[in-house]
Amino acid sequence: MLRILPREAKFFELFVDMAKNIERASQQLVELLVRYDNVAERVRSIKDIEHLGDQMTHDLFTRLNKTFITPIDREDIHELASTLDDVLDMIDAVSSRMLIYKIEKPTEDAVRLAELIHTATHVLVEALAVLEKHDHIIEHCIEINRLENEGDRISRIAIARLFDDHNDPIYIIKWKEIYEVLEGAIDCCEDVANVIEGVVVKNA
Amino acid sequence: MLRILPREAKFFELFVDMAKNIERASQQLVELLVRYDNVAERVRSIKDIEHLGDQMTHDLFTRLNKTFITPIDREDIHELASTLDDVLDMIDAVSSRMLIYKIEKPTEDAVRLAELIHTATHVLVEALAVLEKHDHIIEHCIEINRLENEGDRISRIAIARLFDDHNDPIYIIKWKEIYEVLEGAIDCCEDVANVIEGVVVKNA
Amino acid sequence: MLRILPREAKFFELFVDMAKNIERASQQLVELLVRYDNVAERVRSIKDIEHLGDQMTHDLFTRLNKTFITPIDREDIHELASTLDDVLDMIDAVSSRMLIYKIEKPTEDAVRLAELIHTATHVLVEALAVLEKHDHIIEHCIEINRLENEGDRISRIAIARLFDDHNDPIYIIKWKEIYEVLEGAIDCCEDVANVIEGVVVKNA
Numbered sequence: 001m002l003r004i005l006p007r008e009a010k011f012f013e014l015f016v017d018m019a020k021n022i023e024r025a026s027q028q029l030v031e032l033l034v035r036y037d038n039v040a041e042r043v044r045s046i047k048d049i050e051h052l053g054d055q056m057t058h059d060l061f062t063r064l065n066k067t068f069i070t071p072i073d074r075e076d077i078h079e080l081a082s083t084l085d086d087v088l089d090m091i092d093a094v095s096s097r098m099l100i101y102k103i104e105k106p107t108e109d110a111v112r113l114a115e116l117i118h119t120a121t122h123v124l125v126e127a128l129a130v131l132e133k134h135d136h137i138i139e140h141c142i143e144i145n146r147l148e149n150e151g152d153r154i155s156r157i158a159i160a161r162l163f164d165d166h167n168d169p170i171y172i173i174k175w176k177e178i179y180e181v182l183e184g185a186i187d188c189c190e191d192v193a194n195v196i197e198g199v200v201v202k203n204a
Numbered sequence: 205m206l207r208i209l210p211r212e213a214k215f216f217e218l219f220v221d222m223a224k225n226i227e228r229a230s231q232q233l234v235e236l237l238v239r240y241d242n243v244a245e246r247v248r249s250i251k252d253i254e255h256l257g258d259q260m261t262h263d264l265f266t267r268l269n270k271t272f273i274t275p276i277d278r279e280d281i282h283e284l285a286s287t288l289d290d291v292l293d294m295i296d297a298v299s300s301r302m303l304i305y306k307i308e309k310p311t312e313d314a315v316r317l318a319e320l321i322h323t324a325t326h327v328l329v330e331a332l333a334v335l336e337k338h339d340h341i342i343e344h345c346i347e348i349n350r351l352e353n354e355g356d357r358i359s360r361i362a363i364a365r366l367f368d369d370h371n372d373p374i375y376i377i378k379w380k381e382i383y384e385v386l387e388g389a390i391d392c393c394e395d396v397a398n399v400i401e402g403v404v405v406k407n408a
Numbered sequence: 409m410l411r412i413l414p415r416e417a418k419f420f421e422l423f424v425d426m427a428k429n430i431e432r433a434s435q436q437l438v439e440l441l442v443r444y445d446n447v448a449e450r451v452r453s454i455k456d457i458e459h460l461g462d463q464m465t466h467d468l469f470t471r472l473n474k475t476f477i478t479p480i481d482r483e484d485i486h487e488l489a490s491t492l493d494d495v496l497d498m499i500d501a502v503s504s505r506m507l508i509y510k511i512e513k514p515t516e517d518a519v520r521l522a523e524l525i526h527t528a529t530h531v532l533v534e535a536l537a538v539l540e541k542h543d544h545i546i547e548h549c550i551e552i553n554r555l556e557n558e559g560d561r562i563s564r565i566a567i568a569r570l571f572d573d574h575n576d577p578i579y580i581i582k583w584k585e586i587y588e589v590l591e592g593a594i595d596c597c598e599d600v601a602n603v604i605e606g607v608v609v610k611n612a
Contacts, residue, residue, distance in 0.1 A: 342473075360504060360508055363508060364507075364508040364509075367508075367509060367510070367578065367582070371578075373577035373578055373581065376578065376581060377581065380581070398486075398490055401469070401486065402482075402483050402486045402487075404473075405469070405472055405473065405482045405483065405485075405486050406482050406483050
């Protein structure tokens, strides 16, 4: 349905690049939590990816301001870039909390949630790769909704376990927040999926 | 102002059905907190309503993808369905926390907030029932804003009371969060009202 | 790029008035935290400004419903008013927590964050003042993004310090929340900037 002029196909490529950058951050988050060595260095590396993401968002807006005809509505391009940026911010927020809270050792629940984020960001790459053609894109969005439900379930169990197994309120405060931010990252992936769904619905 | 073809009037009916489903969940939340017996069963019943809501949202999107002309903008239909879904998620989040946090006895402040959610969801049903005709719809939105202010006030008092009356930080962590999610549910009702207001403004 | 009929220029003036009202609230928040005398009275004064903001938002919506041609899309006017209102709500939320949590003495980090909010709201006034002409408006938005990054950095340091320097979990719960709401107020300023950016992009 979307008629694209060749020179504008670039927008879709930019979105795929942005999603791949986010996927890379989520992969590094999994590695950070699994290995948990050289923590400061790994946290800094994720922060660098986040800065790169900011740069990509900025470039996209600059291009948008110079482009007369866009393949999808300008405000949807803007919304898509903003929600993608939110995912990356949340991944960085989890990562940085390892240092801020001086976490000694990540929990298995945190690793599972990070893996779920990694999966969700991979599905985002796939969804954005077919945005131009709408090909089975709704299936990808449904998959992200499913992952979000799964993330919700895991984080609820993790938080229940936290209160069952620990008495130290400060430990609970820190980990409750980390689980919430991990789940928040998946929620942000769902927000991106909702924007994609909206774009598809509008151009159906 | 909205000219509706007969076969499309269905969208408005679907929204009313969705809001009625949410109102039912909020009513069960009040009953859960007031009676506080068979807790696991009551929590599961609210979860079932939430699943039904997900199904209704999915059906609406499927219908949307098959419909050529819609009575209001496609993206507003999408936004309305998403924000309605958020209300239901929040009600389920409160309910499930009773189990996760092993709450022994709900507070009176929690009951008052749940009753306020119930009232707000009832006003949403009324607002959506007149969305097609715009009849006094803004009054309903203003009423929801008023309820949100009231919820804000009650939850602030409840949280102040929490810190005044309790020394156990773990009890405080749990209840502070429950009050915040209860207030969050009313905030989500206000988000729906804002979308409705936006639709009315756009079609004025 | 935006062609404005004279009688409609009023919308832009209303937005500037709303932003100035918010800037006033943020200035009073800085004074509250710096001086920290007559706390109840100062908190009430900020609450009064918030009520005034609600009134201004309501007036704008009333005007919007009576206006046939608007200088920018009706839904963007609505979105801009809503996000501006959120900034004011957050400032009031910080202020009221001083009483609810019976805070004895604000921290220096809180003062720094409040000053950052004040700066951000001042930039919002400037941005809205040139919205009609788009003149260097993107620079203002970039400046707000920069302030948001700075706020993020300061609140992370403040929260790290909180866990390093304090053992009392109840003190930590209160201050962690205050820092988050302070940072949330700057996030809301960024949301306004994003809406402005979206409007500019759409009308480019």
